[in-house]
Amino acid sequence: MTDFKEKLNDQSYKLTGQRQAVLDILTLHHEEHLSADQIHKLLEEQKGGVGIATVYRTLQLLEKLKLISRIYLDDGCTRYQIHLETEKHEHHHLICNRCGHVEDFQDDLLDPLEQQVFEQYGFRVFDHRVKFYGICRTCLNVQVN
Template identity: 50%
Template sequence: MSNLSPETIESLKETLKQEGYKLTPQRRAILNGIIKSEGSHLTAEELYDLVKSDCPEIGLATVYRTIQLLEEMNVIRKLDLDDGCSRYELIHEDENHQHHHLICNRCGKVLEVQGDLLDELEAIVEKKYNFKVEDHSLKFYGVCDKCLDK
């Protein structure tokens, strides 16, 4: 059973086809895993563990190759949350920039900040430095509500 909408599947199939690839059952399982775990910022190994239950024949190398392919196609992006791991998240078509993250220094929990709060600052930077900003990344480090309550 697929978690991808028919429109998303068709769009991905078309994009893959244009690039000379097929949406194989393994690639579909990996995409479903990324979608199912949205907001979890999984590593390739964590994604492999998640997908393996639905697709036992899949190999870790296939997960790595598919992640690389999806990244090249701008379906997902690599995140660096300063924990020494490469993590991945979906790119939403309506996002102009990466969304921002709150990272708990105690438990490592990562929360996504909804909405881009830097539009005004970005305009100031562009004007002051005559620099066209194409993207930005912002991370806040602190203590989450659960850790504060302890």
């Protein structure tokens, strides 16, 4: 929290109640890949709430400060997720075609593929995004029963 204030101060941004509230919601729901609208609704349940314009502005700011990332799950809806300190890299997503559940997924196994992309296409890879579509553990078990 003080960390957040310092990051803001460094670039002469102010720590406001609204900015803290948005960050808190994202921290609390870090597994849930919330949309801007969902964040706005969760904030409305608290005293005061935060205007939708401020939600969007804050999300842009947090992204610029590299505290959150936009997530595109190819459902035509932009989602946001906070970066956890425990993560080495950007993580990826396992998307269940049956129940829609989205699970995060850490991975370091694409290095050989990136090397091959360089050799074959002359393209130097710096980052990657991977989405796997399939059936999650829970739905597999339901199917069995």
